[in-house]
Amino acid sequence: MNFILDANTIIYLIKLNLQDNFMEYHRKTQIFIDTSVYSEVVENGIKNNYPDAITAKKFLQNYKIPIISIDVSELIYKFRDAGETSCAILALNKKTEGVCISSDKKAIKKFATYNIPYTQLDTVYYNLFLKAKLKEEEFFNILYKLEKIFAINPERIIFYYDLINKKRNEEKEKK
Numbered sequence: 001m002n003f004i005l006d007a008n009t010i011i012y013l014i015k016l017n018l019q020d021n022f023m024e025y026h027r028k029t030q031i032f033i034d035t036s037v038y039s040e041v042v043e044n045g046i047k048n049n050y051p052d053a054i055t056a057k058k059f060l061q062n063y064k065i066p067i068i069s070i071d072v073s074e075l076i077y078k079f080r081d082a083g084e085t086s087c088a089i090l091a092l093n094k095k096t097e098g099v100c101i102s103s104d105k106k107a108i109k110k111f112a113t114y115n116i117p118y119t120q121l122d123t124v125y126y127n128l129f130l131k132a133k134l135k136e137e138e139f140f141n142i143l144y145k146l147e148k149i150f151a152i153n154p155e156r157i158i159f160y161y162d163l164i165n166k167k168r169n170e171e172k173e174k175k
Contacts, residue, residue: 005087023063032090035067087116122142
């Protein structure tokens, strides 16, 4: 499965210094972004003197993440944001087909409305936990970091806590 990163996903990974961690777990996953996401994160970030923009640029270069030029003009009216539109197009394109990763609530609603495959960054880490690639403590540490930068809300943490406890209790009952 391929991942198409929305701008907020790159920003969150960089802000939390999780970009190398993310890539380590997804070595075999092809990751894409488009030029509008690159422009939003890197070019505009550098223009506005955001220090994370330089780190994002190095991240994309170091991991050789393809930056694909997409014509969003035909679908921009549905999403109203070039980055979200390009995520949707890349997710459905036969060559780059995959899942958009975004934590933007408006983008998620649009992806759901138009049947665009998507997931959220915290869900990506939850799946790593389920595959036993992350310990529970590591998983919750990442969630707390995401909450500190408002990438998720406290209810999401409680949701995962309840989900894990429910699963743990079901496993106990089977024994």
